[in-house]
Amino acid sequence: MPVVAAYLYRNGQRAAPVTLSSPAPVCAGDKSEFIWIGLVEPSEEELRVLQENLGLHPLAVEDALKAHQLPKVEVYGDQLFVVARTAHLEGDRIAYGETSVFVGPTHVISVRHGSARAHTQLRAQLEAAPNQLRLGVDYVLHGILDFIVDGYLPIVEAIEEDVLAMEQKTLESCLGRGEINRLFQLRRELIRFGRVMGPMSEVASKLVHLDLPGIDPDVRPYFRDVLDHVRRVEVMAAGLRDALTSVFEVSTLLEQQRQGDITRKLAAWAAILAVPTAIAGIYGMNFENMPELRTAYGYYVVLAAIGLACAGLYWRFRRTGWL
Amino acid sequence: MPVVAAYLYRNGQRAAPVTLSSPAPVCAGDKSEFIWIGLVEPSEEELRVLQENLGLHPLAVEDALKAHQLPKVEVYGDQLFVVARTAHLEGDRIAYGETSVFVGPTHVISVRHGSARAHTQLRAQLEAAPNQLRLGVDYVLHGILDFIVDGYLPIVEAIEEDVLAMEQKTLESCLGRGEINRLFQLRRELIRFGRVMGPMSEVASKLVHLDLPGIDPDVRPYFRDVLDHVRRVEVMAAGLRDALTSVFEVSTLLEQQRQGDITRKLAAWAAILAVPTAIAGIYGMNFENMPELRTAYGYYVVLAAIGLACAGLYWRFRRTGWL
């Protein structure tokens, strides 16, 4: 079901259903009359019909079909072609979709690939405010981008939870193999996310600042609002990336200290135990003439000496912090 | 008590109290007559009243309500909307608040969220210099920003104290687990602080350099002064960030040396003690034909040999710096 919804709008209200081959309205000077068609992973033929009908540029149609683009805004004559990236969490991974939007004087066509959320709710929401919707196709474009961008925040917030938990864990004990892998995976996800956010904020910025066909001054503040949201998400993601790097560094340092401590302790105990071994070894020699061996209390004296030596070492090691 | 203070000003002096629904003065060519309303976490209705009355843009009102913006300057027709971030220390953490300011031809409205300091003192201070206050709404905007920016310096200075103490500590001994955590936490706070300072200095820079509605040339030097303060704070924070990284690096290196020294010392002592153990082991063997065992001074010779070997090793290890 590639055609999800297709209607003619007039004065901010749904006027009639349309088909892919319906012509767009010809309405000089009236922005409020336009068709809005929503497609999901359409076939090449369906897009070709629209291309014929509405004069879409072949290169734009190709991009909308293949769907492996970075976010971008392109001008083809009096039409705009906008590519945005949708994102949603799948377990620990951020999954990306792509939504392309063709904007002409009297048509908006959105083409979704792999995004998790349908535009039904968005359409209902826009239709609920006819006063705004009559602003025309640029307002619909804003609505779609706003909808996509609103999907970013929950992702970053979910990752923030994970990062905070990892920070806490690092403070309390050391990270295990699985947690280290997870940390690096999260960081990779955030880096990749940042790479998508960059062009997205460029897209929003162009819609705010450049003089593009079909984008009217009264709709610009709405795109600025989208830009704001993208930038906030970007700054949050960058902060989380830093935090993860920090967790990694502090964890490495603490782990290094911990390993060093244990090795040191074991070496100290081995040194203490080497003392009785060495002394006892001497009195285990079989020389015939070892006068100490024949004294009545030699054994006790040596035992005491060993005990004292060990205790002395132990005390010294404690004092210098090696034990 | 969301409405903290609301007055009409004329010629730099408080002329009369106003309410949210009072109309703004209509005074062609006279900048010195304006209303200044201060709100703290207002309800949506209160802001809607102002929106109606003073023609505020709905997107700006929404931002002022939600208060999760990065610092920014936005132009809506002949009005400005400025968002600034306040900051104050809560223990080791920097807590952030947000102050939004609506600036129209004859009104200034400040909306505070989560900031620690009220504007009462600021208002008193500005009213104390009527000659400046009659410069109009742009001067009040400067006053608010200056007030916010003045709150940054104590934060950076407090952190500087901590950083200096850590540097001193590193020179003298090594950092413990708690101190390492604190170091990284401070660094994260400084990174986040830098992320807020960046857009803040952009805001100040725009007010200095761009031709914005309501900002008169005679008030520009005052915004340049604000910019100066932000930049100084930024440079200090960047310096502290570098210093913390340095503390971390030097601490890691010294810790590594220290651990290595101890391990080396323990290993050297173990090697020394292994000598008597090995030699004594040999003379502890039970062979019947071991002529040395029957000599009168064999024991003493072996004891001396062991002593010499240990002393020799000890001397050599000292010389090469292993002990």
Place this chain on the structure above:
Amino acid sequence: MPVVAAYLYRNGQRAAPVTLSSPAPVCAGDKSEFIWIGLVEPSEEELRVLQENLGLHPLAVEDALKAHQLPKVEVYGDQLFVVARTAHLEGDRIAYGETSVFVGPTHVISVRHGSARAHTQLRAQLEAAPNQLRLGVDYVLHGILDFIVDGYLPIVEAIEEDVLAMEQKTLESCLGRGEINRLFQLRRELIRFGRVMGPMSEVASKLVHLDLPGIDPDVRPYFRDVLDHVRRVEVMAAGLRDALTSVFEVSTLLEQQRQGDITRKLAAWAAILAVPTAIAGIYGMNFENMPELRTAYGYYVVLAAIGLACAGLYWRFRRTGWL
């Protein structure tokens, strides 16, 4: 065989073969008539003939001969000189070739050095769409660049496979010497690749955005498409570079932990074994007066004590995670 193909095109169709000394068509206002000559590592004389005939600039000819240029676009009067880098995988290495293109009002000359794929297929493909080919020399230039840029993606995808395999390997065990070398070699290849992609995307960007001789507005969207491809490849390569760095860092950390674990375990066992050695050493001393030696169960008691001590240590080491 340096001259691979040389034809006159008219109206998007092959009209006649040409030689290096054939004059270019003089056709005021008709873009669709031009000659397209393809050379592979030509001799200096061959290029000199073309230089005379078609008015190529000597510096451009020199660059096309030497073939050690970074990608670039240069304007000489009404002619363009474009250098692009081709790339293909040779084992684990990315091998680079160079293709220079001279574009005049009525001629296109491509000069290939060291590239792996001939332009035969490209020529056939362009000739198969006469409607586009009649757009003229700029369209042919686009065709050549598009062909070159399409060769980048398989490289990055092949490396992606390797990187994913390494990530998997790191999760499961540690990297061996050979794998570490390979990781660093791949990263170096990607860095070098990025250094070639940078100027390539600059070339594409200039063809899209600058007003260059012979590049008509109707062909610009095609160059934008090339730019899109280069940028996507760039972003993928950057992502792979990050992933490799990540693999390296996580591998280092895990290896450090693994080595530390083993050393710790061995040291713990050595400490356990030092206990019987020390105790037994004491009862191996030859003092005449050691009453324990004469008791009936002394041996068993000592054996039991040794066993208990070792078991106790073992249990304690397990509990603290040292074993």
Place this chain on the structure above:
Amino acid sequence: MPVVAAYLYRNGQRAAPVTLSSPAPVCAGDKSEFIWIGLVEPSEEELRVLQENLGLHPLAVEDALKAHQLPKVEVYGDQLFVVARTAHLEGDRIAYGETSVFVGPTHVISVRHGSARAHTQLRAQLEAAPNQLRLGVDYVLHGILDFIVDGYLPIVEAIEEDVLAMEQKTLESCLGRGEINRLFQLRRELIRFGRVMGPMSEVASKLVHLDLPGIDPDVRPYFRDVLDHVRRVEVMAAGLRDALTSVFEVSTLLEQQRQGDITRKLAAWAAILAVPTAIAGIYGMNFENMPELRTAYGYYVVLAAIGLACAGLYWRFRRTGWL
């Protein structure tokens, strides 16, 4: 003594002494007549007098009083306000001062804070070349900046000496705790120095490139000369920063190798010594039926076996480079 020198200059020569309340000369079209006042840490009143008399801007006066500015150039009407940072070595630390300069049509006022060198020599030097000094207030501003910038080079050269000595030390042996601390302290000083040089070179660059009041075209090359000096110092400081980082990295690596070598050597010796201990231990067992013990040469055979084993291990460890 805050007022160090104050004179009226005419035609490049000292014409008469002036006081803080003397009016500046009013001389249409004649740049060569101006007053030059030099102050050191003046009181607020003194600056207020000048402010009244010469029309200095209150914000500039405030900055000149507080003296905690980054280098900057500010325009107030037809006057310039320039802040520069002086620097000199105090032991291992770079101490910073601040010199503010007010430049009006017919006055130059320099305000020094914490700089080590007085301007007496500078004034003498400028007065010695009346042909240049008659170029006016912009030439005096150049003189002051040139004087300040000339003070940077000795600092960088002194630090260069230290860095070279450290590099030499690293090559020969390893760095001690004190030297590591010094290395990091020098690096911090250089980073901070770079942070001051950045705005300083921006100041010089603005005086070269912007169209500022009072700066005539014939004096621009002189400011370009100042810019050159700042840039050279910047590049040298950046080079030293890199060199220090390099010293740190190479030192860390060599230290790690050195520690590893020692530990390895000690472990190898311990392993060699463990052989006689183990073998001798076996022949020290008290079994009644141990035939070897009763053979005539068993002892010598075992001694030889031990000797051979130890020698063999020693030889093998030497060969594999462990000893």
Place this chain on the structure above:
Amino acid sequence: MPVVAAYLYRNGQRAAPVTLSSPAPVCAGDKSEFIWIGLVEPSEEELRVLQENLGLHPLAVEDALKAHQLPKVEVYGDQLFVVARTAHLEGDRIAYGETSVFVGPTHVISVRHGSARAHTQLRAQLEAAPNQLRLGVDYVLHGILDFIVDGYLPIVEAIEEDVLAMEQKTLESCLGRGEINRLFQLRRELIRFGRVMGPMSEVASKLVHLDLPGIDPDVRPYFRDVLDHVRRVEVMAAGLRDALTSVFEVSTLLEQQRQGDITRKLAAWAAILAVPTAIAGIYGMNFENMPELRTAYGYYVVLAAIGLACAGLYWRFRRTGWL
């Protein structure tokens, strides 16, 4: 002999020798008549003579005398002053010289300091192509810069050889102390080289892109060629820098693994040897009641037990890769 060569050129050919005090030709509209003077480390007087005669700017003359400049282009009226850095290898170090060029309407003066190659060959080469040399002073400037820039490539290629040898060495064994020092020294040389190349490519870029006095459009492509060469050298040097960093990182990691492996092996052997020591120690105790000692085959059983234990440990250590 500071004056190396000084001639008047007319129509691309040497017309007559000139002296430092000869006046430059006055030739309205004819670019092909000019004097070209080559100096090596001239005295101040010699340059002063030229300054008088040809109207050189005093600041430029000063720079040409002192010769401690970064590469730059400066405009003084209708004259240009260009500073370039020459470079050549002295052993492992890159030695830098400086060549300043004064370019006026009818004169070129080159001033060399510390460069290794004389301009004799360059002059001969330019005189051999009179058709080009008649292009005038800008073509001579190009010739000098091209000559200097051609000297960079051999340096980078020689260092490339070293880097490749180091990469190979790292793959096969580990780097010794001397090699590590060399690696870091090479990297420092490359960083410093990059710092010189940066301004050099800026100089070339200005000569290509800015509208400078005396630089005619027909000579611009030649400067673009110089820029190309500088950029290629820059990219190669950056690549070598990355490769050295890579060698360092991989070497550090492999060294760490190698050290860890050895330590682990030695510890494993020590653990194996501790077993006979401990068991034999037990049977070396002198208890009267140790029944095993009196059994006929006790000794053999214990020997076998020890042998089995050691073999078992050995086998297990092999299996887990510890040996």
